[in-house]
Amino acid sequence: MGLIRKFATVASGTMASRVLGFTREMLMAAALGTGPVAGAFYAAFLFPNTFRRLFAEGAFNAAFVPLFAKEIEVNGMDGARRFSEEVFGVLFSVLVVLTLAMQLAMPVLVATIIAPGFAADPEKYDLTVALATIMFPYLMCMSLGAMMAGMLNSLRRYFAAAIAPVFLNIILIIVLAWAWWSGRDEMQIGYDLAWGVLASGLVQLAIVWIAVRKAGIRVGFKRPRLTPNVKRLLWLAAPAAITGGITQINTLIGTAIASGQDRAVPALAQADRFYQLPLGVVGIAVAIVLLPELARALRAGNDGEAANLQNRSVEFVLFLTLPAAAALLVIAEPIIRVLYERGAFTADDTTLVASILSIFALGLPAFVLIKAFTPGYFAREDTRTPMYFAGVSVAVNITLALTLFPSMGAPGIAVASAVAGWINALLLFAVLVKRGHWGRDAGLMKRAPLLVLSSALMGIALHFGMQLFAPWLGSQASLVEQLGALALLSLAGMALYFALAFITGGANLRSVLQSLKRRPGQATLPADDSAS
Incomplete structure (x- = not known):
């Protein structure tokens, strides 16, 4: 399977999850707006989600995958199974202790870390504590699931791990639809969503567990022991956890600071949903596929293949991310208005969320490039250097957020x-x-540079197109007119960008098709002709 086809396999599942995520956010915005229940839910859900990125996705994609792949090559599937059981025993035990400790400490955590600004509002604070307590076991499900997803990725079985997150959004959409049909109030909807998150964690874990068994590996529980393999994993995973979850760490910090202002927390979360689409579909897909591919090339001593994999991955990232960033920067307001502005979500909310989204768009290429650069370290079992850079990033984020928030509000957090x-x-x-x-x-x-030029020209065209379609994009137009105008504007922008990219030479159609057809063991394309 060619590199781009592997990206597409992972991205297809992520795309389905993100599209359903938009549907979920539209329903939540209509039901809760940017009010106190929305703020409490987003803050409460962000906490287990942050730990998931730290201890699950980041750590295991960075540390577990290379070691598991090495076990397969050195000791075969039996060795890989023994290694996975050793890790499972330690991971399960740590997660049980961590979950119980966090449950007991949740009131203190909400008041000091998650949303200190909510402490002044007892009702909002109590609701956040209750929702976070319900949802925190989601971390345990997702951490165990991330380990199994890492096993599947090492075995080049990408789809099950990519499709499992879809069920979070499916379950929450069902919860919101049922709440609308039964006429439940905002407080009840908040609790329903929290229980839906926990249920989705169990479903996702079941999906990857079944996929691992079908792949021929049965993971049993063993008494936790710090074997040499487990010690090596922990040595690599600790810094990788911080590195892999750096975006989420910065989001958690921003949420804690924003909790001191009404509407800021849900506004940041709703804007975050949009730039997470290209970040998830492109960045995470590249990171998941590139790490095991790089690790194999480097272990085989094929430095040329490794270098080509990295360059082609960055090219692919830029090819899809630059136009997305330009579009979100230019047409953020009509996107937010058309998709969110109804029910409890007002025109003022549109202005606030759109301003945040435009700023996030400026950082989008960087967020995705981080996903493409870090496998270059992790595949060489260097998880500490990226951790140091993550620390610098966090320090910059905290300093700027504290400086800008008093004057700019939530947009300052995005900057x-x-x-x-x-x-x-x-x-x-x-x-x-x-x-x-x-x-x-x-x-x-x-x-x-040609991809940057094509994206800039597309952005200029979208600016004038937005003015042309203004009568159909405004709040006075019907929803059907708004959706039609936004879809037409977006499709025209995409068509223009792809035409410019191929005409200028920023992308090479022949190379893309060759990469899709290439099979393992075939020669890699020369650097001059590789796919975008």
Whole structure:
């Protein structure tokens, strides 16, 4: 399977999840707006979600995948199974202790870390504590699921792990539809959503567990022991957890700071949903596929293949992310108005969320490039260097957020996040180059500026197109007219961008088709002709 086809396999599941996520957010915005229940739910859900990124996705994609893949090559499937059981025993035991401790400490955690600004509102504070307590066991399900997803990715079985997150949104959409049909009030909807999150964690865990069994590996529980393999995993996973969850860490910090202002927390969460679409579909897909591929190339001593994988991945990232960033920057307001502005979500909410989304768009390429750069470290079992850069990013984010929030409000949080993201991405790239782990690539250097130019021209066209379609994009138009105008504007922008990218040479259609057809063991395309 070619590299781009692997990206597409993972991205298809992520795309389905993100599209359903938009549906979920539209229903939540109509039901809860940016009011206190929405603020409490988003703050409460962000906490277990942050731990999921720290201890599950980040740590296991960075540390577990290379070690598990090595076990397969050295000791076969039996060795891989023994290693997975050793890890499962330790992970399960740690998660049980962590979950119980967090449940007991939740009132203190909400008052000091999750949403300190809510402490002044007892009703909102109590609701946040209750919802966070219900949802925190979701972490346990997702952490165990992430381990099994890592096993599937190492075995090049990507789809089950990619499709499992879809069920979070399916379950929450069902909850919201039922709440609308039965006429439940906002407080009841908040509790319903929290229980829906927990149920989705159990469903997702079941999906990947079944997929692992079908792949021929049965993971049994063993008494937790710190074997040499487990110690090596923990040594790699600790810094990788911080690195892999850096975006989520910055989001958690921003949420804590924003909790001091009404409407800020849900507004940030609703804007976050939009830039998470390209980040998830492109960035996470690239990170999941690139890490095991890089690890295999490096273990085989094929540095040329490894360098080509990295350059083609960055090219692919830029090809899809730059136009997305330009579009979100230019047409953020009509996007938010058409998709969110109804029910409890007002025109003032549209203005606030759109301003945040425009700023997030400026940081989007950096957020996705981080996902493409970090496998270059993780595949070499270096998880500490990215951790140091993540620490710099967090320090920048905190400093800027605290500085800008008093004057700019929630948009100041977005500025801090975007700047921190770019600093992190540039540091990762600079050190890869300095160490000789990123070779000069003529194809990438030629095409990247052309992709920037094509995206900029598309953005200019969208600006004038937005003015042309203004009568059908405004709040006075019907929903059908708004959706039609937005869809037409978006499709025209996409068509223009792809035409410009291929005409200017920013993308090469022949190379894309060759990459889709390439099978393992075939020669990799030369750098000059590789796919975007």
